[in-house]
Amino acid sequence: MEVDGVSKGDGLKQYYITKIEELQLVVSDKTQNLRRLQAQRNELNAKVRMLREELQLLQEQGSYVGEVVKPMDKKKVLVKVHPEGKFVVDIDKNIDIANVTPNSRVDPLVSLMMVEKVPDSTYEMVGGLDKQIQGD
Numbered sequence: 001m002e003v004d005g006v007s008k009g010d011g012l013k014q015y016y017i018t019k020i021e022e023l024q025l026v027v028s029d030k031t032q033n034l035r036r037l038q039a040q041r042n043e044l045n046a047k048v049r050m051l052r053e054e055l056q057l058l059q060e061q062g063s064y065v066g067e068v069v070k071p072m073d074k075k076k077v078l079v080k081v082h083p084e085g086k087f088v089v090d091i092d093k094n095i096d097i098a099n100v101t102p103n104s105r106v107d108p109l110v111s112l113m114m115v116e117k118v119p120d121s122t123y124e125m126v127g128g129l130d131k132q133i134q135g136d
Helices: 007-058 130-135
Strands: 067-071 076-081 085-090
Touching: 067 085
Parallel strands: none
Antiparallel strands: 067 076, 076 085
Protein backbone atom coordinates (compact mmCIF):
# COMPACT_ATOMS: atom_id res chain seq x y z
CA MET A 1 0.00 0.00 0.00
CA GLU A 2 1.44 3.37 -1.01
CA VAL A 3 0.42 6.78 0.19
CA ASP A 4 1.67 9.74 -1.86
CA GLY A 5 4.49 7.69 -3.40
CA VAL A 6 5.91 6.48 -0.07
CA SER A 7 5.43 2.85 0.82
CA LYS A 8 4.53 1.76 4.33
CA GLY A 9 7.95 0.09 4.76
CA ASP A 10 9.83 3.26 3.75
CA GLY A 11 7.91 5.36 6.30
CA LEU A 12 8.72 2.94 9.09
CA LYS A 13 12.35 2.81 7.99
CA GLN A 14 12.54 6.61 7.96
CA TYR A 15 10.97 6.72 11.45
CA TYR A 16 13.59 4.35 12.85
CA ILE A 17 16.42 6.24 11.15
CA THR A 18 15.18 9.50 12.71
CA LYS A 19 14.78 7.81 16.09
CA ILE A 20 18.32 6.35 15.89
CA GLU A 21 19.77 9.78 15.03
CA GLU A 22 17.92 11.35 17.98
CA LEU A 23 19.18 8.66 20.33
CA GLN A 24 22.73 9.04 19.00
CA LEU A 25 22.51 12.75 19.84
CA VAL A 26 21.31 11.83 23.34
CA VAL A 27 24.20 9.35 23.72
CA SER A 28 26.66 11.98 22.49
CA ASP A 29 25.25 14.52 24.95
CA LYS A 30 25.42 12.02 27.83
CA THR A 31 29.01 11.11 26.88
CA GLN A 32 30.06 14.77 26.93
CA ASN A 33 28.32 15.22 30.26
CA LEU A 34 30.10 12.12 31.63
CA ARG A 35 33.51 13.43 30.51
CA ARG A 36 32.78 16.82 32.07
CA LEU A 37 31.75 15.19 35.35
CA GLN A 38 34.84 12.95 35.35
CA ALA A 39 37.09 15.97 34.85
CA GLN A 40 35.26 17.78 37.64
CA ARG A 41 35.64 14.72 39.90
CA ASN A 42 39.37 14.53 39.18
CA GLU A 43 39.75 18.23 39.96
CA LEU A 44 37.86 17.85 43.24
CA ASN A 45 39.88 14.75 44.19
CA ALA A 46 43.09 16.70 43.60
CA LYS A 47 41.76 19.51 45.79
CA VAL A 48 40.82 17.03 48.55
CA ARG A 49 44.30 15.47 48.35
CA MET A 50 45.92 18.91 48.61
CA LEU A 51 43.73 19.84 51.60
CA ARG A 52 44.58 16.55 53.36
CA GLU A 53 48.29 17.21 52.88
CA GLU A 54 47.87 20.76 54.19
CA LEU A 55 45.90 19.47 57.19
CA GLN A 56 48.61 16.91 57.92
CA LEU A 57 51.24 19.67 57.81
CA LEU A 58 49.15 21.79 60.17
CA GLN A 59 48.84 18.91 62.63
CA GLU A 60 52.60 18.36 62.81
CA GLN A 61 54.50 19.57 65.82
CA GLY A 62 55.47 23.24 65.63
CA SER A 63 59.03 24.39 65.35
CA TYR A 64 61.06 25.93 68.12
CA VAL A 65 62.46 29.41 67.76
CA GLY A 66 66.01 29.67 69.01
CA GLU A 67 68.45 32.49 69.49
CA VAL A 68 71.99 32.45 68.13
CA VAL A 69 74.47 32.69 71.01
CA LYS A 70 77.66 32.68 68.94
CA PRO A 71 79.09 31.26 65.72
CA MET A 72 81.28 28.19 66.32
CA ASP A 73 82.90 27.94 62.86
CA LYS A 74 81.91 28.41 59.20
CA LYS A 75 79.07 25.88 59.27
CA LYS A 76 78.01 25.65 62.93
CA VAL A 77 76.48 27.99 65.50
CA LEU A 78 75.53 27.71 69.16
CA VAL A 79 71.76 28.21 69.51
CA LYS A 80 69.80 28.73 72.73
CA VAL A 81 66.25 27.32 72.73
CA HIS A 82 63.99 28.11 75.69
CA PRO A 83 63.40 25.97 77.77
CA GLU A 84 65.31 23.14 76.07
CA GLY A 85 68.86 24.48 76.44
CA LYS A 86 71.76 25.23 74.12
CA PHE A 87 72.59 23.26 70.98
CA VAL A 88 75.35 23.31 68.38
CA VAL A 89 73.57 23.18 65.03
CA ASP A 90 74.56 23.09 61.37
CA ILE A 91 73.75 26.16 59.31
CA ASP A 92 71.60 25.45 56.27
CA LYS A 93 73.46 25.81 52.97
CA ASN A 94 70.95 28.49 51.91
CA ILE A 95 71.86 30.75 54.85
CA ASP A 96 74.82 33.12 54.63
CA ILE A 97 76.99 32.86 57.78
CA ALA A 98 77.56 36.64 57.62
CA ASN A 99 73.85 37.17 58.28
CA VAL A 100 73.91 34.95 61.38
CA THR A 101 74.93 37.16 64.29
CA PRO A 102 74.44 36.76 68.04
CA ASN A 103 70.84 37.41 69.14
CA SER A 104 69.51 36.48 65.67
CA ARG A 105 66.29 34.45 65.85
CA VAL A 106 66.47 31.10 64.08
CA ASP A 107 64.50 27.88 63.75
CA PRO A 108 66.93 25.13 64.84
CA LEU A 109 64.76 22.31 63.44
CA VAL A 110 65.12 23.61 59.89
CA SER A 111 68.73 22.48 59.75
CA LEU A 112 68.12 19.20 61.60
CA MET A 113 69.06 20.26 65.10
CA MET A 114 71.66 17.94 66.52
CA VAL A 115 73.88 18.12 69.60
CA GLU A 116 77.46 17.93 68.39
CA LYS A 117 79.30 17.87 71.73
CA VAL A 118 77.93 15.41 74.25
CA PRO A 119 79.35 15.81 77.77
CA ASP A 120 81.42 12.83 78.82
CA SER A 121 80.94 13.40 82.57
CA THR A 122 79.93 10.61 84.89
CA TYR A 123 78.29 10.70 88.32
CA GLU A 124 81.71 10.16 89.91
CA MET A 125 83.02 13.35 88.26
CA VAL A 126 80.14 15.45 89.60
CA GLY A 127 80.90 16.64 93.13
CA GLY A 128 78.49 16.95 96.03
CA LEU A 129 76.17 14.06 95.17
CA ASP A 130 77.78 11.31 97.26
CA LYS A 131 74.77 10.98 99.63
CA GLN A 132 72.25 10.85 96.80
CA ILE A 133 74.28 8.33 94.78
CA GLN A 134 74.82 6.01 97.77
CA GLY A 135 71.22 6.44 99.00
CA ASP A 136 69.74 4.86 95.88
